[in-house]
Amino acid sequence: MTTALAFSHVDILFHRQNSKAAINRALAMLDEGGTREEIARTTQVTVGVADANLAIERGEISILMGLSGSGKSTLLRAANGLNKAVRGEVQIGNGVAYVDLSNCDDDTLREIRKTRIAMVFQNFGLLPWRTVRDNAGLGLELRGITPSMRRKMVDEKLELVGLSRWANSRISELSGGMQQRVGLARAFATDADILLMDEPFSALDPLIRRKLQDELLHIQKQLKKTIIFVSHDIDEALKIGNQITIMREGRIIQTGTPHDILFRPVNDYVGEFVRHMNPLPVLDAASVMRGLDLPGKTDDGFTPIDEAGLYRFDFVADQVRHIGGRVHAIQRHMTVPDTHTCEIGPGLVQCVPTGTSLHAVALLRQRSNMPVLIHREGEVVGLCDHGDIIRGMTQIMGG
Numbered sequence: 579m580t581t582a583l584a585f586s587h588v589d590i591l592f593h594r595q596n597s598k599a600a601i602n603r604a605l606a607m608l609d610e611g612g613t614r615e616e617i618a619r620t621t622q623v624t625v626g627v628a629d630a631n632l633a634i635e636r637g638e639i640s641i642l643m644g645l646s647g648s649g650k651s652t653l654l655r656a657a658n659g660l661n662k663a664v665r666g667e668v669q670i671g672n673g674v675a676y677v678d679l680s681n682c683d684d685d686t687l688r689e690i691r692k693t694r695i696a697m698v699f700q701n702f703g704l705l706p707w708r709t710v711r712d713n714a715g716l717g718l719e720l721r722g723i724t725p726s727m728r729r730k731m732v733d734e735k736l737e738l739v740g741l742s743r744w745a746n747s748r749i750s751e752l753s754g755g756m757q758q759r760v761g762l763a764r765a766f767a768t769d770a771d772i773l774l775m776d777e778p779f780s781a782l783d784p785l786i787r788r789k790l791q792d793e794l795l796h797i798q799k800q801l802k803k804t805i806i807f808v809s810h811d812i813d814e815a816l817k818i819g820n821q822i823t824i825m826r827e828g829r830i831i832q833t834g835t836p837h838d839i840l841f842r843p844v845n846d847y848v849g850e851f852v853r854h855m856n857p858l859p860v861l862d863a864a865s866v867m868r869g870l871d872l873p874g875k876t877d878d879g880f881t882p883i884d885e886a887g888l889y890r891f892d893f894v895a896d897q898v899r900h901i902g903g904r905v906h907a908i909q910r911h912m913t914v915p916d917t918h919t920c921e922i923g924p925g926l927v928q929c930v931p932t933g934t935s936l937h938a939v940a941l942l943r944q945r946s947n948m949p950v951l952i953h954r955e956g957e958v959v960g961l962c963d964h965g966d967i968i969r970g971m972t973q974i975m976g977g
C-alpha cells in the first residue's frame with residue numbers, strides 16, 4: 579500500500595448558513611453540469627472543489643497549481659479535515675488500512691491531526707522572541723513531546739538546514755532567508771509523515787525562494803515525507819514536484835508528472851500554463867538518450883558509443899575501450915548522482931539511472947570527457963553523447 583492520501587470524487591461546497599437544502603440543490607446542479615456562477619446565483623452556494631480525484635503516493639511531493647480561487651487551498655484543507663467533503667472520500671492510509679477523513683469520528687480525526695499531518699502556512703508563523711531551537715520545536719511542544727526528545731529531533735533538523743550553530747539565537751537576530759530555513763526545519767521536525775504546505779515560499783524574493791526550494795529538496799531526500807504543496811508558480815512546481823495537479827474553477831484539469839504536464843498537456847488551458855516554461859530542468863536522460871544495441875550487434879562483439887566510432891562498450895567486461903586498446907572503467911551510480919558533490923575524473927565513463935536530469939548528464943559528459951551511459955535498474959540501455967544532448971534539446975524547443 580503506497581498511497582498516502584487519496585481524494586475520491588470529492589465535492590466541497592460552502593453556504594453561509596450551511597443550509598443542507600441549498601447544498602443539496604447545488605449538488606444537483608453540479609451533477610447536471612451547472613457552472614460555479616450559475617450555482618452561486620441560484621443557490622448562494624460557493625463551489626470550492628468539484629469531483630476531485632487525486633492519489634498521492636508516500637514520499638512524494640504533490641503540487642496543487644492554479645489561478646487564484648481555483649480551489650487549491652480548499653482541497654489542501656480537506657486533507658486534514660479542516661474542510662469537510664460534502665460528498666466523496668478523503669482517504670488517509672497508515673500502511674495497513676485507510677481512514678475516511680470526511681466521515682470519521684472526532685477522536686479519530688484529532689488523533690490523525692496530532693500524529694500524521696502537519697500544516698505549514700505562508701511565512702511559517704515564527705515567533706521572533708523565541709530562540710531558533712524553540713521555534714523549530716514548537717510543533718513538537720504542542721504535541722506534548724518531552725524537552726529532551728524534542729531537542730534531539732529538532733537539532734537533527736537544524737543540522738539538515740545548516741543552522742546548528744544558531745540554535746540558541748533569537749529568530750529576530752537571523753536574516754529573512756535563515757528565518758525561513760527555521761520554518762522548514764520546524765515543518766520537518768514534527769513526526770507527522772504528511773506535510774500540507776500552503777504557498778510557504780510565496781512572499782519571498784526570487785533568490786531566497788530558489789534557495790529554500792533547494793533546501794526543501796535536500797531535506798526531503800533524507801526524510802521522504804509525503805508533501806502536498808500549493809503553488810502559483812509553475813517553475814516552482816516543475817522544480818520540486820513529483821506530481822503536479824492543475825486546477826481550474828474548483829475542478830482538477832490534469833494530474834501528472836512534470837514531464838506529462840509540460841509535454842502532454844490535456845488541453846489548451848494547461849498548455850497555456852506551461853507555454854513560457856523552460857523545459858530543460860524537466861528533461862531526463864530517458865527523454866534524450868540513444869538506445870544501445872546490446873550486446874554484440876557489431877562484428878567484434880562491441881557496441882560503438884560515440885559518433886566518431888572511437889569508443890566501444892564491452893557489455894561482458896563492463897568496460898569501455900578505445901579502438902587503440904585503452905580501457906576506460908565505468909563508474910556506475912545506482913541512484914541519481916549529486917553533481918555538486920560527486921567527483922568525476924576525466925576518462926572515467928559515467929553510468930547513471932534513466933531519471934537523471936539532462937542538466938546532470940551534460941555536466942557529467944563535460945567533466946568526464948566521455949559519453950555517458952544510461953542504465954535502467956542496473957542494466958545499461960542507452961547513452962548520451964554531445965550530439966544526443968543537443969538533439970534532445972533542440973527537438974524539445976521546437977527546432
Ligand SMILES: Nc1ncnc2c1ncn2[C@@H]1O[C@H](COP(=O)(O)OP(=O)(O)OP(=O)(O)O)[C@@H](O)[C@H]1O
Nearest residue numbers: 592624625626644645646647648649650651652653
Ligand atoms: N470557508 C469558506 N467559505 C466560503 N467560501 C470559501 C471558503 N473557503 C474557500 N472558499 C471559496 O472557494 C473557492 C476556492 O478558494 P481557494 O481558497 O481554495 O482557492 P485558491 O486556489 O487556494 O486561491 P488562492 O490562490 O487565491 O489562495 C473561492 O471561491 C473561495 O472564495
